[in-house]
Every structure is written in structure tokens, then in C-alpha cells.
Amino acid sequence: MLELRSLSKRFGGVHALANVSFNVEKGSVTALIGPNGAGKTTLLDLVSGVTVLDSGSVLVSGVNVAGKRPEQVARLGVSRTFQSPRLFGNLTVLDNVLLALDGGDESFWASFLGRRDSKQLLERAHSALERVHLTNKAHSLCRDLSYGQRKLLELARALALPHTVLLLDEPLAGVNPVVRKEIASVVKALRKQGETILLVEHDLAFVSGVADRVVVLEEGRVIAEGTPSQVKRDKKVVEAYLG
Amino acid sequence: MIEAYLAHLLVLVCIYIVLAVSLQLSIGFTGLFNLGHIGFYAVGAYASALLALSGQPFWLCFLAAGVFAGLTGWLLSLPTGKLKGDYLALATLGFSFLVYAVALNWNDLTRGALGLPGIPKPELFGFAFSDTYSFLALAAVVAIASYLIVQRIASSPFGRVLGSVRDDELAARTLGKNAARTKSIALASSAFLAGLAGSLYAYYITFIDPFSFTLLELVPVLAIVVIGGLASLEGTILAAFLVVLLPEPLRFIGFPSSVIGPARQIIFALLLLAVLLYRPKGIGGKVELD
Numbered sequence: 001m002l003e004l005r006s007l008s009k010r011f012g013g014v015h016a017l018a019n020v021s022f023n024v025e026k027g028s029v030t031a032l033i034g035p036n037g038a039g040k041t042t043l044l045d046l047v048s049g050v051t052v053l054d055s056g057s058v059l060v061s062g063v064n065v066a067g068k069r070p071e072q073v074a075r076l077g078v079s080r081t082f083q084s085p086r087l088f089g090n091l092t093v094l095d096n097v098l099l100a101l102d103g104g105d106e107s108f109w110a111s112f113l114g115r116r117d118s119k120q121l122l123e124r125a126h127s128a129l130e131r132v133h134l135t136n137k138a139h140s141l142c143r144d145l146s147y148g149q150r151k152l153l154e155l156a157r158a159l160a161l162p163h164t165v166l167l168l169d170e171p172l173a174g175v176n177p178v179v180r181k182e183i184a185s186v187v188k189a190l191r192k193q194g195e196t197i198l199l200v201e202h203d204l205a206f207v208s209g210v211a212d213r214v215v216v217l218e219e220g221r222v223i224a225e226g227t228p229s230q231v232k233r234d235k236k237v238v239e240a241y242l243g
Numbered sequence: 244m245i246e247a248y249l250a251h252l253l254v255l256v257c258i259y260i261v262l263a264v265s266l267q268l269s270i271g272f273t274g275l276f277n278l279g280h281i282g283f284y285a286v287g288a289y290a291s292a293l294l295a296l297s298g299q300p301f302w303l304c305f306l307a308a309g310v311f312a313g314l315t316g317w318l319l320s321l322p323t324g325k326l327k328g329d330y331l332a333l334a335t336l337g338f339s340f341l342v343y344a345v346a347l348n349w350n351d352l353t354r355g356a357l358g359l360p361g362i363p364k365p366e367l368f369g370f371a372f373s374d375t376y377s378f379l380a381l382a383a384v385v386a387i388a389s390y391l392i393v394q395r396i397a398s399s400p401f402g403r404v405l406g407s408v409r410d411d412e413l414a415a416r417t418l419g420k421n422a423a424r425t426k427s428i429a430l431a432s433s434a435f436l437a438g439l440a441g442s443l444y445a446y447y448i449t450f451i452d453p454f455s456f457t458l459l460e461l462v463p464v465l466a467i468v469v470i471g472g473l474a475s476l477e478g479t480i481l482a483a484f485l486v487v488l489l490p491e492p493l494r495f496i497g498f499p500s501s502v503i504g505p506a507r508q509i510i511f512a513l514l515l516l517a518v519l520l521y522r523p524k525g526i527g528g529k530v531e532l533d
Contacts (some may be wrong), residue, residue, distance in 0.1 A: 111402070120294065161418055
């Protein structure tokens with residue numbers, strides 16, 4: 001479903017990623033772990049086209065998206081969240097989700113000549129919000145949301161975008177235990193629904209519970225790969241990450 | 244007499260409404276810090292005046308003003324597409340100087356500093372808008388139409404895309420939105436309306452020269468946008484009345500005209516200061532830019 005083949009990226013003299021290859025199978029959850037600065041977020045940025053890679057290829061359902069712009073990668077089926085949520089602060093919660101759902105809103109003339117949101121689209125947007133319990137906030141501005149609510153909304157928005165692969169960058173980071181539980185349960189439910197997910201996360205307990213496979217990065221290289229229990233026993237991982 | 248003077252002021256209010264409402268489309272709704280609006284206004288005024296002087300009918304000159312300015316806006320959006328915030332402001336500011344320099348130096352076309360006198364009064368379906376009152380009716384129709392057009396764009400699904408690009412361009416792109424194209428359309432439509440304002444101005448004054456399109460002219464337009472509040476069209480219209488009408492009583496106090504000009508600038512400055520100090524979002528400002 002998602003195949004990464006020898007991805008490399010340098011920032012100046014630093015090898016952010018060196019020759020990274022692994023696959024994310026259809027319907028599975030792969031977790032990417034590693035110490036700070038290992039290149040986890042860079043990897044998500046390369047896959048989603050946010051950062052241009054130096055070499056390598058990224059296959060999404062067999063199509064190479066390497067070197068494509070973020071909007072093209074998104075249309076080829078890659079949806080993502082960011083470590084710190086990037087919402088549209090002056091728009092309403094509902095509008096944020098509608099933007100993800102509505103692929104036809106970029107036509108100026110259709111809009112000018114009277115295109116409005118269909119009832120069906122609004123219903124889908126409301127059910128997307130229901131999933132993260134934000135229905136009562138539908139008409140609030142995003143900039144008025146708490147951090148946890150922002151995380152939840154960004155997750156709902158990423159899910160609303162038609163996609164084949166979901167990239168989640170530290171979905172549990174920085175939120176209080178209640179929201180943490182809520183986000184964790186949404187991600188677990190996604191796994192049951194057969195979503196294909198690549199996720200970056202530091203919380204190893206959560207990772208062991210939700211991931212089918214774990215890839216460990218250190219200084220831009222894959223140092224271990226396998227099921228959560230295999231990785232936990234790996235000596236190199238224990239040295240590099242668990243200390 | 245006093246009625247004609249009032250009608251004259253209202254014509255100016257209408258022209259400023261068209262300019263400010265269209266500037267809102269780029270600054271307030273799309274987050275493009277566009278300081279080249281006077282350049283588009285000038286392109287529209289010159290296109291319209293040159294065509295009118297060559298004998299073309301009003302409707303054609305008027306629409307051509309919009310189309311020429313819109314094309315200019317679209318062209319300007321291509322090299323500046325990747326610039327953000329202050330950098331875009333500088334680039335578009337440079338563009339308005341460029342337009343001014345072309346108008347001043349392309350003597351064969353624009354007659355340079357001599358300007359273009361004798362622009363005929365507009366005529367539509369055999370009716371001539373020859374006095375201030377009928378021109379006011381025309382200008383009011385254009386102002387209301389501009390307001391409705393921007394309102395329609397802003398409240399549509401496309402307007403939502405504009406807002407997403409304004410608030411977080413990268414996030415909009417990761418949702419599959421073509422931000423570059425969206426910004427081009429926004430700048431082109433904003434410029435189109437500024438071009439219409441330029442045509443109105445040329446027809447109204449019947450004479451244009453490059454000095455009508457200096458940076459100084461941007462000050463009241465920008466003041467209207469700031470005082471009205473970003474992305475607030477109702478606030479913008481109210482602010483247009485304020486900014487045009489507030490300095491007018493100066494004329495009746497008996498100041499010499501050499502004082503009135505600078506005094507107007509002082510009033511704008513005080514108005515802006517008051518707004519920034521006591522109501523930073525303006526009259527009806529809806530959005531916060533980073």
C-alpha cells in the first residue's frame with residue numbers, strides 16, 4: 001500500500017534520512033519510533049510532499065509520489081496530521097472538515113454561480129465531527145478551541161479527506177489524559193476498520209497496543225523493524241532509545 | 244450647490260467602496276498583503292481612458308478596464324506566488340511604482356506627465372451620465388455590485404478555500420487545495436474590481452495623469468480596510484464613508500487649501516491610531532492574521 005524505497009534527505013551537512021526503506025501493508029498500523037531528531041517527522045514530510053526528498057521513491061498504491069507537490073500527493077490518497085495541529089483558525093470547526101470533504105470547492109465559477117454545500121456533504125461533515133465528539137462545537141471558530149480539541153479536530157479532518165494512507169504525527173503528544181484516551185480509542189477504532197496507518201509516537205505502551213509493526217529510526221537510519229515485541233527485545237533499540 | 248457638492252463626495256465614497264471592498268478580497272479574505280492595489284486602479288483607469296478617447300463605447304471601456312487590471316493581477320500573482328506577508332507587500336508595492344513609472348514615461352501611449360484630458364462622459368443605452376447626480380447613480384450601482392460580488396465569493400465554498408489558504412497555506416495544500424491557483428484567482432478578481440474603480444474615476448474626473456495614482460492614494464484605501472476591519476464588508480463600507488467625509492468640514496473652517504491636504508493626512512493618521520489603540524480589529528474585523 002505504502003512503500004518507501006531508499007529515501008534520503010540532507011539538510012546542509014546533516015543526513016536527516018539515509019537510505020530508509022520499509023513498507024506499510026494495507027490495513028495495518030506501522031509505528032515509527034526513535035529518539036528526538038531521528039528523522040521521524042522529516043519522513044512524514046517527505047511522504048506527504050511537504051519537504052522535497054533528495055533521492056528515493058514513495059509508492060502509494062503503486063504510484064510514485066516522490067517529488068510531487070503536497071496537493072498532488074493529497075489527491076493521490078495521502079492524508080496527514082501535524083505534530084502541532086495546523087487548523088484554519090478563523091474558520092469554523094465545521095468549515096475545517098468541509099474543506100477536507102469537498103473536492104469541488106476550488107472551482108471559482110461554480111461557487112460564483114451559486115454552488116453551495118449539499119445536504120449530503122453537511123451530513124457527512126457532522127458525522128465526522130460526531131466521531132471526535134465535537135458536534136456541539138461545529139460553529140465555533142477553531143482559534144477558540146483548546147489544544148486537545150484541536151488535536152481531535154485535526155484528526156477528524158484528516159479522516160474526512162478521501163485517502164488510502166493515513167499519516168499521524170504524534171497524535172497523543174501534549175494533551176491531557178482524558179483527551180489522550182479519546183484519541184487513542186479513535187486510533188484503535190481506525191485500526192479495526194482496516195485503515196492503513198503510519199504513525200509517529202513516543203508512547204510505547206500505546207504503540208505496543210495498536211501497532212502491527214514498529215520501525216525504529218536513529219540518526220536517519222532504520223536500526224530495527226518488526227512486531228512490537230520483537231523490537232522491544234532488540235539490543236540496539238534498547239541502547240538507542242530506551243537507554 | 245451644496246447638493247452637487249454632497250453628490251460629488253458620495254461619488255468618491257462609491258469609488259473608494261469599490262477599491263476597499265476589492266482590497267478586502269485579497270487582504271482580508273485571502274491574506275495576501277497586497278499593496279499594489281493602486282497599480283491595478285491605474286491600469287483600469289488608463290485602459291478605460293485610452294479606449295474611450297479612441298471612441299469606444301462606455302460599456303466596452305468599463306469592462307476592458309476590469310479585464311486589463313484582472314489580467315495584470317493574474318500576471319503579478321505568478322512571480323509573487325511564493326512570497327508571504329511582508330515580502331509580498333514589498334513586491335506588490337514595487338509593482339505599483341512600476342505602473343506609475345510606465346504611466347509617466349511611456350509618452351507615446353499615456354502622454355506621460357501631460358495626462359489624458361477630455362475623457363467623454365459615459366453613455367449607456369442612449370442615456371448620458373453627464374451631471375454629478377446621474378453619475379452618482381452609476382457609481383452607486385457599481386459599488387453595490389462590487390459589494391455583492393465580493394460577498395458572494397467570500398461566503399461560497401470557494402471563499403472557504405480562500406480562508407484556508409489565508410490561515411494555513413501548507414495545511415490547505417495537504418488537503419489537496421491548489422493554493423497557488425487559488426491565490427492567483429483571488430488577486431485577479433481583486434484587481435478586476437480595482438480596474439472598474441479606475442474606469443469610474445477616469446470617466447468621472449474626465450482627466451487622468453500619473454500623479455492620480457501615487458502611493459499616497461493607497462493611504463485612504465488601506466485606512467478604510469484597517470478601520471473597517473479585516474474581512475468585514477459592512478465595516479468597510481461604513482469606514483469608506485468615515486474616511487471620505489470626516490476631513491471635509493475642514494474646507495468650511497476657512498483653512499487655505501495648502502493646509503487642507505496635509506490636514507487630511509493627519510486625520511487619517513489619527514483615525515488609524517485611534518483604531519489601532521482602542522479597537523485593533525477595526526469596526527467589524529473578523530479575522531486574526533499571524
